[in-house]
Amino acid sequence: MNSSITHFTQFDSKALGEQLIQDALYFKTNPRADITKGRGKRIGCIFLNPSLRTRVSTQIAAQNLGMEPIVLNMDKEGWALEMKEGAIMNQGTVEHIKDAAGVLGTYFDILAIRAFPTLTDKESDINDYVISQFMKYTGTPIVSLESAIRHPLQSLADQITIREHSQENKKPKxxxxxxxHIKAIPHAVANSFAEWTSGMEHDLTITHPEGYELDEKFTKGVKIEYNQSKALEDADFVYVKNWSSFQDYGKIHCTDTSWMLTEDHLKNAPNAKIMHCLPVRRNVELSDEMLDGPRSLVQKQAENRIYAAQSVINHLLDSNF
Amino acid sequence: MNSSITHFTQFDSKALGEQLIQDALYFKTNPRADITKGRGKRIGCIFLNPSLRTRVSTQIAAQNLGMEPIVLNMDKEGWALEMKEGAIMNQGTVEHIKDAAGVLGTYFDILAIRAFPTLTDKESDINDYVISQFMKYTGTPIVSLESAIRHPLQSLADQITIREHSQENKKPKxxxxxxxHIKAIPHAVANSFAEWTSGMEHDLTITHPEGYELDEKFTKGVKIEYNQSKALEDADFVYVKNWSSFQDYGKIHCTDTSWMLTEDHLKNAPNAKIMHCLPVRRNVELSDEMLDGPRSLVQKQAENRIYAAQSVINHLLDSNF
Amino acid sequence: MNSSITHFTQFDSKALGEQLIQDALYFKTNPRADITKGRGKRIGCIFLNPSLRTRVSTQIAAQNLGMEPIVLNMDKEGWALEMKEGAIMNQGTVEHIKDAAGVLGTYFDILAIRAFPTLTDKESDINDYVISQFMKYTGTPIVSLESAIRHPLQSLADQITIREHSQENKKPKxxxxxxxHIKAIPHAVANSFAEWTSGMEHDLTITHPEGYELDEKFTKGVKIEYNQSKALEDADFVYVKNWSSFQDYGKIHCTDTSWMLTEDHLKNAPNAKIMHCLPVRRNVELSDEMLDGPRSLVQKQAENRIYAAQSVINHLLDSNF
Structure with missing residues (x-):
């Protein structure tokens, strides 16, 4: 089996998912096993939004493969991109995404891009406008470092973590x-987690207040259970995450603090491990008790971000060059 | 022939220009041919103003020669330099350029510096104050990444692009x-382009509205033609660029949109290629039609920025160590 | 003798100080002598406050040992850390230092951290709260790049500089x-300089206006002399530095410009060399005359920052792996 992809922006297939998990676990024991594979090749890490884990883990992953990563914080370095086709650029934007994407594609062998949603322009967000423009104009393989609607490297890291902590021969719940949360948060992590977890054929239940249904594109065939206690019964892995409303786009409808996970919520799930992508608002999304206790896998997920990124970059190097 | 320079801040001679173009074209086919030449040496890329192409192309160029580039965004990283000799520093500036330049010269083997003009203090700008201070106090070779009045790496990339697209045995027009443009823009790109294009003995015409004459220092012997259509006749290369008034320093006098280049402007220049240094304000400086059409060389110029920088750094490594 | 430390955040012993000075002087003549020692290891340089010399010198030091440095400007890159244990994070902070420190400890082999004092919360500052939290939660060796109360890499560089300019067999005064100064300045440089200079058993006198006594923890056994002229008599090295009041915490009590060092102040100290950690407010802290004259060692101190950092990182690599 040799699944091949041009870009890495979403879940592709269980076969590729499996391959990426295996490679990640291999790199985790031998981070620099393929230190010469990327020699002389460059990855440009373009941040239209800030990042800590994603930036560092991607840099390390690339260096582990011998590549030279260059980070561009375009938000902080004052480079406002024009996104509209045909725009008359007599306002604040200094460069059209077409031109910037073309140049960056010339300078790098792989482009890794972070571009959050607007949370106000639903149409643009569900079309994943920014990363789509990069894919259209860049001409090089693209890795999503979180787009408007997906965060695939996070989800791959999550699948690796689930694999490491699953019992053999048992489909995890x-x-x-x-x-x-106190802010309107994107849907990307939740969408991607649903997409990957059902794609890898785990037994997935999603629980949330009514009105917080995710885009059905990502939850087809998944159980939705509005009663949180019922949903949590006998869970093996509990992924905790806020998102804003999708239907009433980008709005906050619920601030009910009883949804914050504590030990008490898990009385019927004795073996449940807790997951979160970080950064986490302590005692708002998750209690200290959970995060600092033995159920928490959050630090392990963060560590696996390195090997998820390394597995994907390795795959793109194999596929595209 | 072995032309040698200590700094790279302006056009030197046709002989050196020729050598730099040849080396650039060589590196373009073999980017890492001299990967060990700069080993153990460091280039500090100091940005007093933001940059995309210049920053990335210089980093790549240095890495292609085995050097370790370190980027300092001094504008964004909150390090306000005092520029005045003898200043009593009881205001907002935190460090005198003398001290910073001395330290940076100790830390790096080559310093590459970007420092835009004030566009308000003509005296200071025409003396190229900031880069001159670095040259005075640093003690290491300096590469201009665009100073108040020149942008020599851009101009070298432009000459490489002209060379690649010229017919043999024909002096290009x-x-x-x-x-x-909607903002007051520096003269550096226009000045340097005039300096290099006439220095390389091409047939150069400059066209602009009256009142937009560039500093004569850069246009000596060059044809000035106020009638744009007449100037464009039979052109081989058309370099499009805004600049603010030099006489009425830093002011915008003309906003006449008919100066924006479209296909219609080139009806008497069937073979004309279009050039621009980027970033470009689409449909303000140049129409989409031009930028997305077959006449455009703008992406090729951007690519050549790597090899221009590499050729210059290579030359400084040969000259100074 | 083989002194060993887990972290480098303060003066340890004269024996270790001596070893670090010797190693620094060795690396100064052979910067890349141990270029393979750190291969495959990473140092994360975390700046909660801006930096020029510290950032660049640490990066170079790490590269000289073959390490891959990654710089995170957390202040500028918009990552507000929550510092309070048990905080309900429903305000502006996006991540708890516990979680961030844990992740960074997973990503790096050594963490180097800059965290200035508040100058308003004395209790928190004297407990060196931020760096203590990193030490508690990170699990990797930590190098202080200036904490609330100490700047040990600066002080080591200062000791190297004193060593280089001392006469043999004479205890320097x-x-x-x-x-x-015009701003309220931290005590870290002054504290550390006192700690290291008395720790290395030099003859140290501190002079300052009344009310500017440093924390006694750092000045035990040191001569305090309120009369500046008397203090300066026959000095071999004069370290010039502002700090705000420690007793009336973080306040400015004295603005007497006669404390600014000029040649006239040194009429009874003919051999005195002048030191300052930079950045310096010229003609406020020190006159141009001093800084540009033959007494000044400030550029040499800055250069020695590289070798101080390299000596310490080298030591941590030897001790911890």
Whole structure:
């Protein structure tokens, strides 16, 4: 089996998912096993939004493969991109995404891009406008470092973590539970987690207040259970995450703090491990008790971000060059 | 022939220009041919103003020669330099350029510096104050990444691009045309392009509205033609660029949109290629039609920025160590 | 003798100080002598406050040992850390230091951290809260790049510089003199300089206006002399530095410009060399005359920052792996 992809922006197939998990676990024991594979090749990490884990883990992953990563914080370095086709650029934007994408594609062998949603322009967001423009104009393989609607490297890291902590020969029960937050948060992590967890054929339940249904594109065939306690029963893995409303786009409807996970919520799930992509608002999304206790896998997920990225970059190097 | 320079801040001679173009074309086919030449040496890329192409192309160029580039975005990283000799520093500036330049010269083997003009203090700008201070106090070779009045790496990349697209045995007709813009823009790109194009002995015409004459220092012996259509006749290369007034320093006098280049402007220049240094304000400086059409060389110029920088750094490594 | 430390955040012992000075002087003549020692290892340089010299010198030091440095400007890159244990994070902070420190400890082999004091919360500052939290939660060796109360890499560089300019068989007379400034400045450089200079058993006098006494923890056994002229008599090294009041915490009590060092102040110290950690407010803390004259060692101190950092990182690599 040799699944091949041009870009890495979403879940592709269980076969490729499996291959990427295996490679990641291999790199985790031998981070620099393929240190010469990317020699002389460059990855440009383009951040239209800030990042900590994603930036560092991607840099390390690339260096582990011998590549030279260059980070561009375009938000902070003051480079406002024009996104509209045909725009008369007599306002604040200094460069059209067409031109910037073309140049960056010339300078790098792989482009890794972070571009958050607007949370106000639903049409643009569901079309994943920014990363789509890069895919259209760049001409090089693209890795999503979180787009408007997906965060595939996070989800791959999550699948690696689930694999490491699963019992053999048991399909794990995975629950994605909504959690409170004080800000309107994107759907990308939740969407991608649903997409990958059902794609890898785990037993997935999503629980959230009514009105917080995710885009059906990502939850087809997945159990939705509005009663959180019921959803959590006998869970093996509980993924905690806030998102804003999708239907009433980008709005906050619920601030009910009883949705915040505590030990008490898991009395019927004695073996449940807790997951979160970080950064986490402590005592808002998840209690200290959970995060600092033995159920928490959050630090392990963060560590696996390195090997998820390395597995994907390795795959793109194999596929495209 | 072995032309040697200590710094790279301006056009030197046709002989050196020729050598740099040849080396650039060589590196373009073999980017890492001299990967060990700069080993153990460091280039500091100091940005007092933001940059995309210049930053990335210089980093790549240095890495292609085995050097370790370190980027300092001094504008964004909050390090306000005092520029005045003898200043009593009881205001907002935190460090004198003398001290910073001395330290940076100790830390790096080559310093590459970007420092835009004020566009308000003409005296300071025409003396190229900031880069001159670095040259005075640093003690290492300096590469200009665009100073108040010149952008020599851009101009070298432009000459490489002209060379690649010229017919053999024909002196190309090159036209530098002013274009509209909504902001007051520096003269550096236009000055340097004029300096290099006439220095390389091409047939150069400059066209612009009256009142937009560039500093004569850069246009000595060059044809000035106020009638844009007449200037563009039979052009081989049309370089499109805005600049603010030099006489009425830093002011915008003309906003006449008819100066924006479209296909219609080139009806008497069937073979004309279009050039621009990027970033470009689409449909303000140049129409989409031009930029997306077959006449455009703008992406090729951007690509050549790597090899221009590499050729220059290579030359400094040969000259100074 | 083989002194070993887990972290480098303060003066340890004269024996270790001596070893670090010797190693630094060795690396100064052979910067890349141990270029393979750190291969495959990473240092994360985390800046909660801006930096020029510290950032660049640490990067170079790490590269000289073959390590891959990654710089995170957390202040500028918009990553507000929550510092309070048990905080309900429903305000502006996006990530708890516990979680961030844990992740960074997973990603790097050594963490180097800059975290200035608040100058308003004395309790928190004297407990060196931020760096202590990193030490508690990170699990990797930590190098202080200036904490709330100490700047040990600066002080090591200062000791190297004193060593280079001392006469053999003469205990140098070292004077730390307060200087005026327009802002409230931390005590870290002064504290550490006192700690290291007395730790290395030099003859140290501190002079400052009354009310500017440093924390006694750092000045035990050191001569305090309020009369600046008297303190400066026969000095071999004069370290010039501003700090705000420690007793009336973070306040400015004195703006007396006569404390600014000029040649006239040194009429009874003919051999005195002048030191300052930079950045320096010229003609506020120190006159141009001093800084540009033959007494100044400030550029040499800055250069020694590289070898101080390299000596320490080298030591941590030897101790911890």
């Amino acid at each position: 995975v629950v994605l539970t909504w959690a409170p | 090159v036209v530098l045309t002013w274009a509209p | 070292v004077v730390l003199t307060w200087a005026p």
